[in-house]
Amino acid sequence: MQFHGTAKVNSIGHLEIGGIDTVKLAEQYGTPLYIYDVALIRERARSFKRTFESLGIKAQVAYASKAFSTVAMVQLAAEEGLSLDVVSGGELYTAMAAGFPPEKIHFHGNNKSLEELDMAIEKEIGCFVVDNFYELEMLNDLCLAKGKQVNVLLRVTPGIEAHTHDYILTGQEDSKFGFGLQNGQADEAVEAALKSKNLKLLGVHCHIGSQIFETTGFLLAAKKIFEKLNGWKKEKSFEPTVLNLGGGFGIRYTSEDDPIPASQYVEEIIDEVKKQAKRFDMKVPEIWIEPGRSLVGDAGTTLYRIGSRKEVPNVRQYVAVDGGMSDNIRPALYQAKYEAILANKALEEPEETVSIAGKACESGDMLIWDLPLPKAGSTDILAVFCTGAYGYSMANNYNRIPRPAVVFVENGKERLVVKRETFEDMVRLDLPLEERVNK
Numbered sequence: 001m002q003f004h005g006t007a008k009v010n011s012i013g014h015l016e017i018g019g020i021d022t023v024k025l026a027e028q029y030g031t032p033l034y035i036y037d038v039a040l041i042r043e044r045a046r047s048f049k050r051t052f053e054s055l056g057i058k059a060q061v062a063y064a065s066k067a068f069s070t071v072a073m074v075q076l077a078a079e080e081g082l083s084l085d086v087v088s089g090g091e092l093y094t095a096m097a098a099g100f101p102p103e104k105i106h107f108h109g110n111n112k113s114l115e116e117l118d119m120a121i122e123k124e125i126g127c128f129v130v131d132n133f134y135e136l137e138m139l140n141d142l143c144l145a146k147g148k149q150v151n152v153l154l155r156v157t158p159g160i161e162a163h164t165h166d167y168i169l170t171g172q173e174d175s176k177f178g179f180g181l182q183n184g185q186a187d188e189a190v191e192a193a194l195k196s197k198n199l200k201l202l203g204v205h206c207h208i209g210s211q212i213f214e215t216t217g218f219l220l221a222a223k224k225i226f227e228k229l230n231g232w233k234k235e236k237s238f239e240p241t242v243l244n245l246g247g248g249f250g251i252r253y254t255s256e257d258d259p260i261p262a263s264q265y266v267e268e269i270i271d272e273v274k275k276q277a278k279r280f281d282m283k284v285p286e287i288w289i290e291p292g293r294s295l296v297g298d299a300g301t302t303l304y305r306i307g308s309r310k311e312v313p314n315v316r317q318y319v320a321v322d323g324g325m326s327d328n329i330r331p332a333l334y335q336a337k338y339e340a341i342l343a344n345k346a347l348e349e350p351e352e353t354v355s356i357a358g359k360a361c362e363s364g365d366m367l368i369w370d371l372p373l374p375k376a377g378s379t380d381i382l383a384v385f386c387t388g389a390y391g392y393s394m395a396n397n398y399n400r401i402p403r404p405a406v407v408f409v410e411n412g413k414e415r416l417v418v419k420r421e422t423f424e425d426m427v428r429l430d431l432p433l434e435e436r437v438n439k
C-alpha cells in the first residue's frame with residue numbers, strides 16, 4: 001500500500017489526512033464522504049508551474065475542471081495561479097460563482113450551445129477552444145452580431161492512438177472531437193478562422209486521451225502538429241502564438257500503474273516543441289497544458305461505512321458499502337481499479353480477501369474486487385484512495401442515492417466544501433401529477 005500526500009497512520013492506528021483523523025471526519029460528516037488533501041493539490045500545481053518556469057517557457061497550466069469542479073476547488077485553482085478549462089455552461093457558471101478571473105478561462109466542448117457561447121462571450125473569457133465547423137460559424141456569427149472579437153484555438157485530432165482505455169482515447173482521427181489534422185479539416189478551419197475579423201486565432205489545441213503513462217503520444221502529436229504548422233506558415237503566413245497539448249498525464253491508482261513524474265511529461269514535451277520549432281525555423285509558442293487527474297486524482301479519498309456481507313460459499317465474500325457507482329462510476333465504466341484500507345484499522349494486517357460491493361441495484365456496481373482487508377464489520381470505515389478525479393464530478397443520483405459531502409483538509413484544519421445531498425434534494429425538481437388542493 002502506498003500512501004499519497006499527507007496521508008499517514010496516526011498514533012491510534014487511524015488513517016489521517018491533512019493532519020485530521022479520517023474516522024472522526026466520517027463520524028462528523030457521515031459517509032460516503034470525499035476528502036481532499038489540499039496540500040497535495042497545491043504541490044502538484046506548483047510542480048507543473050515550476051517546471052515551465054525553470055525551463056524559461058511561457059505557459060499556462062489550466063486545471064481541467066471536469067475532473068472535479070466545485071466553487072472551492074476552482075478558488076483553490078485560482079489561488080495557485082492556474083488557468084481553468086471548462087467544458088460546459090455549468091462549469092463556466094461554477095467558475096464565475098467562484099470569482100475565477102474570466103480571462104484565464106478556456107472554453108472546451110464538442111457541442112457548445114448558442115446560449116453557452118453567448119454566456120462565455122459576455123463574460124469575456126480568455127479563449128474558446130473551437131471543436132468543429134458548426135461551432136466556428138456560430139461563434140463567428142455571434143461575435144459579429146455583438147461587435148466582439150474573441151481568442152480561439154482550434155482543436156485538432158492528430159491521428160494518434162495513445163495507450164489507454166478505449167473510452168478515454170481522443171487523439172485518433174475517428175473521434176467525436178476536433179478537426180482532423182490529416183484529412184484537410186484543420187486546414188479549412190484555419191483558413192476560415194484567419195478570414196474572420198471576429199476570431200483571433202492563437203493556435204491549436206490537441207488532447208490525445210487520459211491516464212497516459214508514456215510521453216510518446218504527446219511527442220508524436222507535437223511533431224505532427226508542427227509539420228502542419230510549417231505548411232500554414234508557408235501557405236497562409238500563419239504562425240501560432242499558442243500550442244495547447246491538453247492533459248492526460250497518468251497517475252498511480254494501484255501497484256499496476258507506474259507513471260512517470262508529471263514534470264517529466266512537461267520537460268519532454270518542451271524539448272520536442274523546441275526541437276520542432278527549430279526544425280521549421282519557427283518561434284517557440286507559448287505552451288498550455290490542461291491537467292485534470294494529475295492535479296487532483298491522488299488528493300482525493302472516499303470514506304464509506306461497511307454494511308452488509310454476503311458469502312458465496314467457496315467463491316467470494318461480498319462486503320457492501322453505503323455508496324458505490326453513484327459516487328464513483330469509474331469501476332463500472334472503465335473497470336478502474338483502486339486500493340483501499342480500513343481507516344479505523346489502518347495498522348492491522350489483512351485477514352481476509354473480500355470484494356467491495358456498492359449499494360446500487362446493478363450487479364456491475366462493484367468498487368473493488370479481491371481486496372485484502374482486516375476483518376471488516378459494520379462499524380468499520382473503508383477508505384478508498386485516489387478518487388479525487390472523475391469521482392465526485394461524475395457522481396449521480398441513480399436509485400435516488402444522494403451525492404456525498406466533500407471536505408477539504410489542510411494543516412490540521414478541515415472545511416466542508418460541498419454539503420451532502422438530502423432526500424429533499426432528490427425531489428426538489430419533481431412536480432406532482434396533479435396540483436394538490438390544500439385542505
Ligand SMILES: Cc1ncc(COP(=O)(O)O)c(C=O)c1O
Nearest residue numbers: 064207210247248290291292293
Ligand atoms: C480537452 C481535455 N483537456 C484536458 C482533459 C484532462 O485530462 P486528464 O484529467 O486526464 O488530465 C481532458 C479529459 O480527458 C480533456 O478532454
Ligand SMILES: N[C@@H](CCCC[NH3+])C(=O)O
Nearest residue numbers: 066168210211330389390
Ligand atoms: N472521466 C474519465 C476521463 C475522461 C476525461 C475527459 N476527457 C476518467 O474517469 O478516467
